[in-house]
Amino acid sequence: MGGDYGPPVTVPAALDALKRHPELKLALVGDESRLLAELKNHHAAPNDRLSIRHASQIVEMDDKPSFALRNKKDSSMRVAIELVKEGEAQAIVSAGNTGALMATARFVLKMLPGVDRPAIIAALPSKRGHTHMLDLGANVDVDSETLFQFAIMGSVLVSAVEDLSNPRVGLLNVGEEEIKGNDQVKQAGALLAECPSLNYIGFVEGNDIYLGDVDVVVCDGFVGNSVLKASEGIAKMIGQTLKDEFKRNWLTKLAALLAMPVLKGIGRRINPDKYNGASLVGLRGIVIKSHGGASRPAFLNAIEEAMREVEKDVPQRIKDQLEAILVSRV
């Protein structure tokens, strides 16, 4: 029910996912009549791979997390997370209120042992493929131990979903020299340098995210969220400038026609839809957050991200890796 568009986007995306993945089963959680109507719009109905679970409430995009937690116990978000808790579902995908999703998932599913705070992780495009970054906004104040845990969780997730045996982990900082940065980042760097099971490559800077020389970039949620949104902002501005310039006169319009394959090529490589589907890591269950403004193909990507994490059992891997590191530290 969540996101800027609700069922008109999430329902057809769910149908696309079922079509593409014969092994997939989905439960649509929310207002039954609206979901049935939306299925009907697409000439579909519930079947053995597509069920509907009614929920009478909706968490609004501007509900405070504490309000949602207290007063929306029959919201689509809460009911869907309960399905994961009860083992009826292996993952939840939501385009709804991020703060409420985080708070509800934390309350219902609980944290993995040894994890203090959950984090939001997602992939960003890079020159050579993509780079994962965390935290993207779950925690605005973190200490060095939390950054250390983020690094482990990010490394495990990337090694699982990307089939990378030893992902390169970098700590975002304002300079590559040891002397720079704030205290929590410097201390986290020292902790990571002492952890042999992680492929820690040291400090990285904002531009490194897009160079492809690092697989996991670790930072606090304030920095990560700002970097993510600024990156989206400048990419959009460049795209808009490109469009404006191509519309300038008949010659540039002709150039635009000829340049279509080029522009499509760029679209394929830096398509924000392709990067939709952030993970809330550190929880005892798989929770995927779709962008609120996600399109149908973008929401499909979020569903597929959930499938990858289910297949690789990411929470269990994070738990195992954390235990191994905690034991080796003692």
Added chain:
Amino acid sequence: MGGDYGPPVTVPAALDALKRHPELKLALVGDESRLLAELKNHHAAPNDRLSIRHASQIVEMDDKPSFALRNKKDSSMRVAIELVKEGEAQAIVSAGNTGALMATARFVLKMLPGVDRPAIIAALPSKRGHTHMLDLGANVDVDSETLFQFAIMGSVLVSAVEDLSNPRVGLLNVGEEEIKGNDQVKQAGALLAECPSLNYIGFVEGNDIYLGDVDVVVCDGFVGNSVLKASEGIAKMIGQTLKDEFKRNWLTKLAALLAMPVLKGIGRRINPDKYNGASLVGLRGIVIKSHGGASRPAFLNAIEEAMREVEKDVPQRIKDQLEAILVSRV
């Protein structure tokens, strides 16, 4: 002498500036023989508008600020800053080591009364022109009072150099709702909301930098530096992708030829050279930091930024505005 290229870039850029601005006088500070040789390469020599001030040392890009301060008292950077202190120059422009420039400028010139920390401010392109952001890396840990001072300094600088009577000031945060953000940002927001002489528009997010709805974006130096470098990184990646795609085959190469005016138009609007020249604000003097990797036209822009700030007497304006606000607060 500083930056990635030294005199081969800074000297011809200085000559360009003198040619373009008949009212300008420049002093080149550094190794006299190297500067003379570089002038000779461009068929130039010292004259009544172009002097050379010899300095025997150079601050290296990897010198620690404290080391430079203690051991490089005859460096080009230090000597140039002393010229400003002694009133022989009205501003200094450097492409050298940022940390050393900040520390030396702070030590030699001192802070303006009422300013706790200097900040780095620069313009970034936006949909409708550009947006200034501070701090871009001088301070990795700041409290709410410091953010408040940054807001005032940014507002004064932008109103002066942009001839904007009431610049819109936003505080960078992870969400626009009052509940989000860390403590120092929330407290700074409360301080700013109570300051009638500032046009404070509330919290803004990373993408707002590029939308053109805000003139001054205030944040700590860790966030600002990360956002700036990530923005540069993704813009470069998009540019590179565009080039790669245009080179793909003969049809796309033909499209590239036709699209040249379009690509040049984008270059004009989002040209990083045009945005070279960050200011160190809060000091009793004008200090402009050029990007270390600046090209000749980019370094020329940094010199022109210094000229704008001299013309508007930015440090005096910041001092006056701060005094007025401090008095109104009592």
